[in-house]
Amino acid sequence: MSKNIEVTKLDIGMILDRDVMDFKTGVILIPKNTVITKELIDKLIINKVDDVFIREEEIPKLIYNNDLKESYNNLGDILDNIFDEVKMENKLETDKILKVMNDFVDEVSKERDILTQMRLLKKKDDYTFNHSLGVSILSIALGKWLGLSKNQIFDLSIAALFHDLGKLKISQDIINKPSKLTEDEAMEMKKHSFYGYKILLDTKKFNNDILLGVLQHHEKIDGTGYPNGVSEKDIHLYAKIIAICDIYHALTSNRVYKHKDSPLRAADYLRQESFTSLDSHITQVFLKNISRFYVGNTVLLSDGTTGIIVYVHPQDETKPIIKTGDKFVDFLKEQDIEILDIVV
Numbered sequence: 547m548s549k550n551i552e553v554t555k556l557d558i559g560m561i562l563d564r565d566v567m568d569f570k571t572g573v574i575l576i577p578k579n580t581v582i583t584k585e586l587i588d589k590l591i592i593n594k595v596d597d598v599f600i601r602e603e604e605i606p607k608l609i610y611n612n613d614l615k616e617s618y619n620n621l622g623d624i625l626d627n628i629f630d631e632v633k634m635e636n637k638l639e640t641d642k643i644l645k646v647m648n649d650f651v652d653e654v655s656k657e658r659d660i661l662t663q664m665r666l667l668k669k670k671d672d673y674t675f676n677h678s679l680g681v682s683i684l685s686i687a688l689g690k691w692l693g694l695s696k697n698q699i700f701d702l703s704i705a706a707l708f709h710d711l712g713k714l715k716i717s718q719d720i721i722n723k724p725s726k727l728t729e730d731e732a733m734e735m736k737k738h739s740f741y742g743y744k745i746l747l748d749t750k751k752f753n754n755d756i757l758l759g760v761l762q763h764h765e766k767i768d769g770t771g772y773p774n775g776v777s778e779k780d781i782h783l784y785a786k787i788i789a790i791c792d793i794y795h796a797l798t799s800n801r802v803y804k805h806k807d808s809p810l811r812a813a814d815y816l817r818q819e820s821f822t823s824l825d826s827h828i829t830q831v832f833l834k835n836i837s838r839f840y841v842g843n844t845v846l847l848s849d850g851t852t853g854i855i856v857y858v859h860p861q862d863e864t865k866p867i868i869k870t871g872d873k874f875v876d877f878l879k880e881q882d883i884e885i886l887d888i889v890v
């Protein structure tokens with residue numbers, strides 16, 4: 547079975563079912579049976595290929611959590627209205643969101659495999675919207691892993707949901723610019739955490755912890771962040787948590803200018819940052835817990851084969867043991883092959 551799919555909707559690990567031709571020259575650009583990689587998607591985009599045919603595999607049975615899905619959709623509908631209100635009228639209706647958020651925190655807290663569920667939840671074609679909900683889910687989970695109280699997790703979930711609210715006040719041309727921002731544009735972009743803080747402050751409905759979670763989510767432990775360049779002891783716990791979930795979710799999502807990274811590459815990046823800009827203890831707790839979800843997942847390897855993650859090393863979650871065919875490959879020792887992505 548073959549299926550036509552837009553290049554922007556391709557996922558790493560899909561397999562080409564027909565040759566991709568360069569229609570100008572008539573030569574084969576990429577032969578059929580090639581496994582889609584991040585680099586290949588870039589090549590298709592550069593060559594202005596709009597769509598390709600991929601092999602339609604049997605879709606693996608993933609179990610939906612219907613309660614979480616319903617709660618997510620309810621929250622999404624309200625968030626949609628809020629985003630419109632903030633964009634058009636600069637006001638924020640809070641009552642409805644506080645009601646549904648309670649239910650959402652409960653559902654996310656009960657869910658044991660948030661990564662699979664996040665993949666299944668309905669997404670809109672709007673990065674800030676998806677990112678807000680995604681960072682909120684990850685923050686609720688991380689709050690739970692850190693042993694925060696129910697009230698703390700609730701406040702954290704609100705701060706995470708609204709952490710990028712201020713981006714609604716920034717020109718879409720800057721937000722979606724595929725190339726590097728100019729100095730002025732970057733300065734404007736950096737104002738989003740303050741804009742978001744100010745919108746929430748003006749409602750008089752949110753406590754100081756929530757406000758600081760939003761204001762400080764780009765501050766860094768070593769004092770190199772913004773808007774105020776404060777360091778470790780002056781950064782609120784919620785902002786430290788949101789910073790980690792923000793980076794992880796951004797790296798593992800598709801953007802207009804880049805294809806998503808694998809969760810393992812994102813984890814590797816977080817580990818590096820935990821030596822300088824991110825809270826090292828919170829990052830460790832995040833990586834240790836999120837990696838539990840990787841076991842049993844299929845990965846795509848750089849030699850074109852696939853394997854299944856059978857063990858995650860506690861000392862380095864980014865280099866698991868993979869079963870491929872009838873052999874086991876330990877990526878703590880393997881140098882020649884790279885894990886390109888977690889496919890399912």
Ligand SMILES: [Fe+2]
Binds near residue numbers: 709710738763764
């Ligand atoms: Fe942000």
